[in-house]
Amino acid sequence: MAKSDEKVILTTLWSAGCGSHGGCGAEIYVKDGKVVRVEGDRNHPHNYGRLCPKGLAISQYMYHPDRVTHPLKRVGERGEGKWERITWDEAFDTIEAKLKDIRNKHGAESVIFCQGTGRDIGGPITFLMYAYGSPNWVQVGLAGHACYTPRLGAMFATQGSYSVVDASQFLEKRYDDPEWVVPKYIILWAQNPIPGCHDGFFGHWIIDCMRRGSKLIVIDPRSTWFSCRADVHLQLRPGTDGAIALGMLNVIINEGLYDKEFVEKWTYGFDELKERVQEYPPDKVSEITWVPAELIIQAARLYATNKPSSIQWGEPVDAMPAGSVVAQAINHLWAITGNIDNPGGNVIATRSHGVTTYPFSTAELTELYGEELVKNLNEKRIGANDYPMIKNFRGWVQPDVLIEQMETGKPYPVKAAWIQTSNIIGGQAADPKRHYEAMKKLDFIVVVDLFQNPTSMALADIFLPATTICEKESFRSWWQPLCVSQKAVDEVDECKSDWDINLELAKRLTTNPIKYNNARELFEERLKTGNTSFDKLASKGGWEYPPAGPFRPYNRHERGLLRGDGQPGFDTPTGKVEFYSKRYEEWGLDPLPYYEEPAESPVSTPDVYREYPLILTTGRRSPVFFHAEHRMIPWLRELDPDPEFEIHPDTARDLNVSNGEWVYIESKRGRVKFKAKVTATAHPKVITAPHGWWLPETDGRAPNFFSTWDHNINVLTSMGNQSKSGFGGTNYRASLCRITKIKD
Ligand SMILES: Nc1nc2c(c(=O)[nH]1)N[C@H]1C(S)=C(S)[C@@H](COP(=O)(O)OP(=O)(O)OC[C@H]3O[C@@H](n4cnc5c(=O)[nH]c(N)nc54)[C@H](O)[C@@H]3O)O[C@H]1N2
Ligand SMILES: Nc1nc2c(c(=O)[nH]1)N[C@H]1C(S)=C(S)[C@@H](COP(=O)(O)OP(=O)(O)OC[C@H]3O[C@@H](n4cnc5c(=O)[nH]c(N)nc54)[C@H](O)[C@@H]3O)O[C@H]1N2
Numbered sequence: 001m002a003k004s005d006e007k008v009i010l011t012t013l014w015s016a017g018c019g020s021h022g023g024c025g026a027e028i029y030v031k032d033g034k035v036v037r038v039e040g041d042r043n044h045p046h047n048y049g050r051l052c053p054k055g056l057a058i059s060q061y062m063y064h065p066d067r068v069t070h071p072l073k074r075v076g077e078r079g080e081g082k083w084e085r086i087t088w089d090e091a092f093d094t095i096e097a098k099l100k101d102i103r104n105k106h107g108a109e110s111v112i113f114c115q116g117t118g119r120d121i122g123g124p125i126t127f128l129m130y131a132y133g134s135p136n137w138v139q140v141g142l143a144g145h146a147c148y149t150p151r152l153g154a155m156f157a158t159q160g161s162y163s164v165v166d167a168s169q170f171l172e173k174r175y176d177d178p179e180w181v182v183p184k185y186i187i188l189w190a191q192n193p194i195p196g197c198h199d200g201f202f203g204h205w206i207i208d209c210m211r212r213g214s215k216l217i218v219i220d221p222r223s224t225w226f227s228c229r230a231d232v233h234l235q236l237r238p239g240t241d242g243a244i245a246l247g248m249l250n251v252i253i254n255e256g257l258y259d260k261e262f263v264e265k266w267t268y269g270f271d272e273l274k275e276r277v278q279e280y281p282p283d284k285v286s287e288i289t290w291v292p293a294e295l296i297i298q299a300a301r302l303y304a305t306n307k308p309s310s311i312q313w314g315e316p317v318d319a320m321p322a323g324s325v326v327a328q329a330i331n332h333l334w335a336i337t338g339n340i341d342n343p344g345g346n347v348i349a350t351r352s353h354g355v356t357t358y359p360f361s362t363a364e365l366t367e368l369y370g371e372e373l374v375k376n377l378n379e380k381r382i383g384a385n386d387y388p389m390i391k392n393f394r395g396w397v398q399p400d401v402l403i404e405q406m407e408t409g410k411p412y413p414v415k416a417a418w419i420q421t422s423n424i425i426g427g428q429a430a431d432p433k434r435h436y437e438a439m440k441k442l443d444f445i446v447v448v449d450l451f452q453n454p455t456s457m458a459l460a461d462i463f464l465p466a467t468t469i470c471e472k473e474s475f476r477s478w479w480q481p482l483c484v485s486q487k488a489v490d491e492v493d494e495c496k497s498d499w500d501i502n503l504e505l506a507k508r509l510t511t512n513p514i515k516y517n518n519a520r521e522l523f524e525e526r527l528k529t530g531n532t533s534f535d536k537l538a539s540k541g542g543w544e545y546p547p548a549g550p551f552r553p554y555n556r557h558e559r560g561l562l563r564g565d566g567q568p569g570f571d572t573p574t575g576k577v578e579f580y581s582k583r584y585e586e587w588g589l590d591p592l593p594y595y596e597e598p599a600e601s602p603v604s605t606p607d608v609y610r611e612y613p614l615i616l617t618t619g620r621r622s623p624v625f626f627h628a629e630h631r632m633i634p635w636l637r638e639l640d641p642d643p644e645f646e647i648h649p650d651t652a653r654d655l656n657v658s659n660g661e662w663v664y665i666e667s668k669r670g671r672v673k674f675k676a677k678v679t680a681t682a683h684p685k686v687i688t689a690p691h692g693w694w695l696p697e698t699d700g701r702a703p704n705f706f707s708t709w710d711h712n713i714n715v716l717t718s719m720g721n722q723s724k725s726g727f728g729g730t731n732y733r734a735s736l737c738r739i740t741k742i743k744d
């Protein structure tokens, strides 16, 4: 409840402050022009009043004394930590002059536009990039493009559209809607949904489903809150998920447990898949994965014979040695059981009202910038010529190719980087030292962020201060409902929203005139395609489900709503769900799924295993941090104060490591210092360490960079393990390590 001197603004949390994949409705309480607290919006169908600690702590984030609130220019050497306050005019003038000069001398492609994960950045950063004329949009150092893209690519190839667990999120009345059916089983595959709320999926929806009868199967090397409540827990060796999926397909096909009618009518390549999965009988899969064969069989039977059931998957799937292949095999599981596009299964997810925040599709870009430019850009995109899936599926740079190109200058040099919403050195990049060395040689680097971090301290020439979600307008159509973020308070000091920054620079750098006077005009144009407007959404409490029609769920494939030609079927070359993928075949990839060992493992590198006898999986999410963010926020840091790894009591005893002891975790590539948490939730042969640790309270200048080299687990990971598609294959989730005692 608002006090008499407070104002309440309803908004959608997404982007800086909350740090999340977003979608939560929030009430922002404002007094005397300042945010005093944040609460969940009880009426919002995404979260019904619930909110995570990061959302609740936004006011501490906004008014933190370390927040950068005016543009800065580096005055000393890179890394020296000497900054001078400058005006926005000077910042824009300098950037304009530098980037124009680089474009004249080396071409626009020599500038890379670097973002971190999600947020509402895809729109503003590509808007600026295309206006400048570069094709190089990238998450630098995200080896194998290991975040969702391999899963999206696999779904695109297999079924043409994306699908997610049906937790009733596409229906306005949610759990009360009579069309919705409770999933009988939910498989949590490499995901722990409560701390993560991944990709617009609110983690508590799983609990909401459990309350209504859903049972669980969990596939995870660790024990989690969910695995302790599951009927089956497959505690596998990290990186072997592909074998589990193929083993489950083997059981389902050989025992005849698949949905024969669906397979007959709506799928392509069943016989080829049947033949392929014969190579993966449960006994062999058990040997590969360390999971007892009976459990694999049990999981397959429970999932296939209880319809509807659904699968929720996580980032480790992308990080598998052949991420897009493992994702393909898991996709086959929901297809072969007919759990696609059905209530309670894996429901097709569309953008709300068909609206996108910026024209990402080739067709729309062509309309905006002309065929010639778009074709040229595709030709020059880093890694696109090596990987047809990258060229044809999504306009991202391949990050493992990028780091080589930065080092060799071939086929053309990279000269500058625009970094907006990413902490490359402090968390995102595998092998951050290699990235530091390569990027420090660039001629010009701009960082747009809210706090100094290891990346900005090590690399930035200009630092531009961005706003939090409470200080800006934005909107969100990923997936549904359509939501707006309203501006609750004025920008803190001189901070500017990412859209305002990029619009101003796009105008200065573009080769085509830009018609929008401000970000709101662009938003309105986008929202008009969904027959709605910003004010209309705001007046309705900030969100709106699409009207009845193509964006409403279930049986869209029967209703002819998935294909461009309006015919029934799926949006694939054959119009069916393809067990044998025509698109993979066209891109020179194996059309059928297969198992591949991690690049470094007891099986593929036995000699390394002798010296480094523990499996390392990194990056399990902390509920109070988003990646490398929030370490400076007192309420959050108090809950998770130290870089802490999980180790099983037996393993700890063998190594003489006690709970709370600081030790080194070492790989062939380096070592970092972590505190031991001795816990039976760990697998005896697996160490789990979080990523993104740096200490904002320590010296930010070179060479310390807030202690990042001491605690960033990526010092132990590497680039260059990408799969044949270019998507997938990083060692974030499976590599080899050992623990050594700190002597002094
Ligand atoms: N609070 C918070 N939420 C976040 C993020 C954050 O940093 N903080 N990051 C966001 C982003 S960008 C992403 S991509 C998602 C990622 O989110 P996910 O990757 O889905 O991360 P987690 O939810 O931690 O789940 C990973 C689970 O997989 C298990 N696991 C590890 N290795 C393997 C393996 O080889 N196989 C299997 N089957 N399981 C494995 C881990 O033990 C862990 O329980 O989270 C998003 N949400
Ligand atoms: N070892 C290991 N490494 C990993 C992973 C792992 O599992 N293990 N996960 C990987 C994955 S899946 C991902 S997606 C990457 C994520 O990597 P990043 O997205 O780069 O991670 P963050 O630490 O969140 O860095 C984001 C930066 O953007 C700033 N920021 C936040 N919101 C905004 C905004 O609205 N505007 C602007 N201008 N700045 C903003 C933050 O202050 C922060 O400095 O990390 C990857 N790194």
Ligand SMILES: [Mo]
Pocket: 117, 146, 147, 148, 315
């Ligand atoms: Mo991610």
